[in-house]
Amino acid sequence: AQKITQTQPGMFVQEKEAVTLDCTYDTSDPSYGLFWYKQPSSGEMIFLIYQGSYDQQNATEGRYSLNFQKARKSANLVISASQLGDSAMYFCAMRGYGNQFYFGTGTSLTVIP
Amino acid sequence: DAGVIQSPRHEVTEMGQEVTLRCKPISGHNSLFWYRQTMMRGLELLIYFNNNVPIDDSGMPEDRFSAKMPNASFSTLKIQPSEPRDSAVYFCASSLGNTNTGELFFGEGSRLTVL
Numbered sequence: 096a097q098k099i100t101q102t103q104p105g106m107f108v109q110e111k112e113a114v115t116l117d118c119t120y121d122t123s124d125p126s127y128g129l130f131w132y133k134q135p136s137s138g139e140m141i142f143l144i145y146q147g148s149y150d151q152q153n154a155t156e157g158r159y160s161l162n163f164q165k166a167r168k169s170a171n172l173v174i175s176a177s178q179l180g181d182s183a184m185y186f187c188a189m190r191g192y193g194n195q196f197y198f199g200t201g202t203s204l205t206v207i208p
Numbered sequence: 209d210a211g212v213i214q215s216p217r218h219e220v221t222e223m224g225q226e227v228t229l230r231c232k233p234i235s236g237h238n239s240l241f242w243y244r245q246t247m248m249r250g251l252e253l254l255i256y257f258n259n260n261v262p263i264d265d266s267g268m269p270e271d272r273f274s275a276k277m278p279n280a281s282f283s284t285l286k287i288q289p290s291e292p293r294d295s296a297v298y299f300c301a302s303s304l305g306n307t308n309t310g311e312l313f314f315g316e317g318s319r320l321t322v323l
Contacts, residue, residue: 124214128309140314147309186251188312195264196241196301196312198251 096123099187099199106204108177115162116172116202126193129170131161134184134201138205143185146170177206210234214300215317222323226288229318232281233302241312242275242285244253249297257283290322 096122108114120129131143146154146161154161162171174181187199213232221227233240239257255265260277268275269295273290277283287294296320 103215130311138297139316140301142311142313145309145311190310193238193259193264195253195256196303197253198243200250 099189101187101199102177102187104200106121107203108174108181108204108206109175110206110208112126112180113173113175114204116174116185116187116204118170119171120168120170120187120189122168122189122191124191124193127189129161129163130190131159131170131172132186132198133181134186135180136183140186142181144172152184179206179208180197182206183193212300212302212313213313214298214318216318217316217319218319220321220323221290223291225322226286226287227290227294227320227322229298229300229320231283231285231300231315233283233300234304235281237302237304237313239303239310240277240283241281241300241301241303244296245299246296249276254285279315287320290291290320292322295320295322303315 111131127148128169129146133141144154144156144159146159146163153163160173182205184201184203186201190196215230225296238259244252254267255275257277274313297318299314299319301314303310303312
């Protein structure tokens with residue numbers, strides 16, 4: 096069974112500072128994908144960033160980067176230069192060989208002005 | 209291009225009534241997923257389809273829930289009879305391909321309230 100763990104129910108960060116949201120996963124699939132989504136208070140799910148299990152380099156998308164440590168089975172999201180609009184729920188997700196797409200319980204991020 | 213379209217956006221019904229949620233995936237996408245989101249349980253995968261075929265329905269809570277995908281452009285999630293504990297936001301999502309590289313595109317969700 097695949098499992099995604101996000102241990103931080105809530106996080107606070109000062110505007111313009113960087114923040115790391117933790118995610119660990121457990122899978123026996125040799126190939127898998129890791130994703131992060133943002134869910135603002137309006138409720139929509141917004142795709143942020145993707146990391147493949149065989150990718151050698153950490154993924155980056157603008158202010159988002161994924162700190163992928165395969166041996167530790169962690170895929171932490173780093174948001175640089177936080178903005179007030181970054182306040183939202185953030186979900187880590189994994190897609191495995193069987194095409195299932197599982198999500199963690201989420202981390203609520205609040206950016207403080 | 210239109211995104212994933214779900215209807216209704218909001219549904220309020222009474223316990224025991226039948227509820228049907230509808231989803232139109234993005235054209236060309238061949239994987240479709242139904243999720244339920246609640247404060248208590250987070251995002252739960254209910255069922256997903258590849259090429260209109262249900263692949264894994266192990267997340268469907270019980271026999272009161274059923275899902276169909278009669279063609280590549282339409283899927284339904286039905287609850288019959290509905291119960292107050294079914295109150296949640298139900299998301300439909302689609303993706304291109306059935307590998308682990310494609311991200312999910314979500315609809316705006318259907319908020320269900322069962323009184």
